[in-house]
Amino acid sequence: QVRLVESGGGLVQAGGSLRLSCVASGLTFRSYAMAWFRQTPGKEREFVSRISGSGGISGYSDSVKGRFTISRDNAKNTVSLQMDVLKPGDRADYYCAAGRSDHQIAAGGTDYWGQGTQVTVSS
Numbered sequence: 001q002v003r004l005v006e007s008g009g010g011l012v013q014a015g016g017s018l019r020l021s022c023v024a025s026g027l028t029f030r031s032y033a034m035a036w037f038r039q040t041p042g043k044e045r046e047f048v049s050r051i052s053g054s055g056g057i058s059g060y061s062d063s064v065k066g067r068f069t070i071s072r073d074n075a076k077n078t079v080s081l082q083m084d085v086l087k088p089g090d091r092a093d094y095y096c097a098a099g100r101s102d103h104q105i106a107a108g109g110t111d112y113w114g115q116g117t118q119v120t121v122s123s
Contacts, residue, residue, distance in 0.1 A: 002026040002112045004096050009117030012086055016121075020081040022096030022114055030054070033102035034072060034079040035110070038092035038119075045095070049081060052102040059106060064090070086121045093118050 008020040020036070035050040049070040051058045058070050069082040079096060093116040099105035 002098070004098060004112055004114035006094065006096050006114045006117040009094060009119045011120045011122065014086060014088055014121055014123050016086050017082070017084045018086065018119060020083065020094055020096075020117060020119075022079045024077045024079070024098060024112075027098065027112070029077040030074040032098040032100065032111070033105045034070075035097045035099065035105045036070065036079075036081045036094055037097060038090075038094045039116075040092045046092075047106045048094070050102055050105050051079065057102055059102075083119070086119075088121050088123045091119060091121045 003025045004022055006022045012018050030053050033052050036048040037045045038048050039045040047061055048064055049060045051070045051072050055072045067085045072079040095116045096114045097110040098112040099110040101109055
């Protein structure tokens with residue numbers, strides 16, 4: 001059984017930082033691209049960042065580029081999202097996802113999802 005478990009969400013002031021982590025089990029982690037998405041009530045889920053299985057290729061949405069950094073540790077089956085200079089608009093539930101293709105995962109080509117972790121940014 002595949003499980004993706006996110007952690008690290010919380011309340012932070014605008015301009016602050018948070019680090020999200022997602023631990024995967026039940027799959028060959030290095031064979032999967034990983035991504036972070038976010039969603040706020042009443043809106044569609046939005047792509048945030050992706051990283052290839054080897055960790056050599058990463059990508060970001062324009063809204064977070066330069067502020068967020070994705071990384072992975074294949075020895076620990078973990079993908080992380082370092083979020084700096086947080087803005088109130090970053091407030092959302094953040095989800096990690098696994099997919100076979102790092103080219104398709106940003107467009108929703110995902111096989112597995114985590115349960116989400118909430119990020120709140122106060123102004």
